[in-house]
Amino acid sequence: MNIGQEVLELLKEEITEMEYKRYIQHLTYDSKKSSSSHAIYYAPNALVITWIKNKYALKLEHLFEVKSGAKVSVEISLKNKVDRRKAKKQAETPKTTNSLLNPSHSFDNFMVGGSNKFAYTAVKSVSENAGKVYNPLFIYGGVGLGKTHLMQAAGNVYQNEGKVVIYTTVEQFLNDFLHHLRNKTMERFQEKYRSCDVLLIDDIQFLSNKEGIQEEFFHTFEALKGAGKQIILTADKHPKKIGGLEKRLQSRFEWGLVADIQPPELETKIAIIEKKCEINKVKLSKDIINYIATVIDSNVREIEGILSKLHAYSQLMHVDIDLDFTKNVLKDQMNEKRATIDMDSIVQTVAKDLNIKPSEIKSKGRSKNIVYARRISIYICRELTQNTMPQLAQYFGMKDHTAISHTIKKINDLIEQDEDFRVKIKELTNKITSMSE
Ligand code: ADP
Ligand code: MG
Secondary structure, three states: OOHHHHHHHHHHHHOOHHHHHHOHHHOEEOOOOOOOOEEEEEEOOHHHHHHHHHHOHHHHHHHHHHHHOOOOEEEEEEOOHHHHHHHHHHHOOOOOOOOOOOOOOOOOOOOOOOOOHHHHHHHHHHHHOOOOOOOOEEEEEOOOOOHHHHHHHHHHHHHHOOOOEEEEEHHHHHHHHHHHHHOOOHHHHHHHHHOOOEEEEEOHHHHOOOHHHHHHHHHHHHHHHHOOOEEEEEEOOOHHHHOOOOHHHHHHHOOOEEEEEOOOOHHHHHHHHHHHHHHHOOOOOHHHHHHHHHHOOOOHHHHHHHHHHHHHHHHHOOOOOOHHHHHHHHHHHHHHHHHHOOHHHHHHHHHHHHOOOHHHHOOOOOOHHHHHHHHHHHHHHHHHOOOOHHHHHHHOOOOOHHHHHHHHHHHHHHHHHOHHHHHHHHHHHHHHHHHOO
């Protein structure tokens, strides 16, 4: 037996059998690459690595020292890249990319609470009275809060009644438009969108500053509305706040009913998780459900990602899902998310939102709005990336890390004092993290 294995045997005596079976047993020691001061183990997936690094690394180093009498650093690496990709693939939630309605987006599967009751009731009533009550119905709210789900739930009801339903995103609508424009078949485009019974257009905010398609959409809207056909629209903000929209469109968006969806409160989150577990046949105990609901603050899509990851990992590793396991999967998820976000895209998003140039944020400019944008960017970079304070200082051209920590403190104070500001930061953060998904 080599020293690496002997150390694992020692560790086995110090931990429970379950812990051993679950994590330590999966480790293999690389006696070729290890040296008297550096020990290398391989683990089957990223989760086991995180877990062992957090919980056993120090113990392992200590045991090495006991065994060999010398200081040894312990490294845990991935066994091979294929495993990681496999785990990741299994853990990914399927994304619907075509314009078909997702049948599982039903009213029955939608959990209602204070945060979404208004929108739910509005969509439900429109689904029962097409073209008669609120037309258009405009639903707005943050990322992953159920806008598409609700809109498609109505779509499914209509479709089951035999109505012709078109569900499309602005992007698809635009592509379709360009396609027909190129092929000189605009009548077919117009015929298609003006002859349906119900038009559902998702993420209307992307019409912003696209004049040509706004014009075309305006005529589609008029034709459908005039014929008493139902229109449902969603966006990430209220029509008034979208910006870059023709006045006549903006006012029409408010003709019917504008309903918002707010982030779910704890109880609703718990209900949603329970529902998703039921649908996906995942068994979770009450304390795990509570834990997930408390840690993930609002994005329901993120909750779904975690459930499928938990499920995939537990199958991969043949273990039950307990609280410690869940905590590690969540940690892993956060790290993965951070790894995919870079500072350039944060600066770009903040700059766009505040209507200044990204280069200004990174300049030495001292005007009020530039300093404001720079501070927000720094704060978000600190929150969402793994860059250290000195790295941030270098990136933003600041003197040193104390300037960064000063900025972060300022923003934290503002967040505490000013509710609007807190919401603003949250919105920006959501936007950035959802872009990286
Ligand atoms: P949005 O369009 O607002 O970004 P989605 O409608 O795509 O969000 O919702 C993201 C995911 O969360 C979907 O899979 C949806 O089924 C789920 N979801 C959101 N809200 C609820 C809810 N109240 N009950 C059940 N599932 C929900
Ligand atoms: Mg959506």
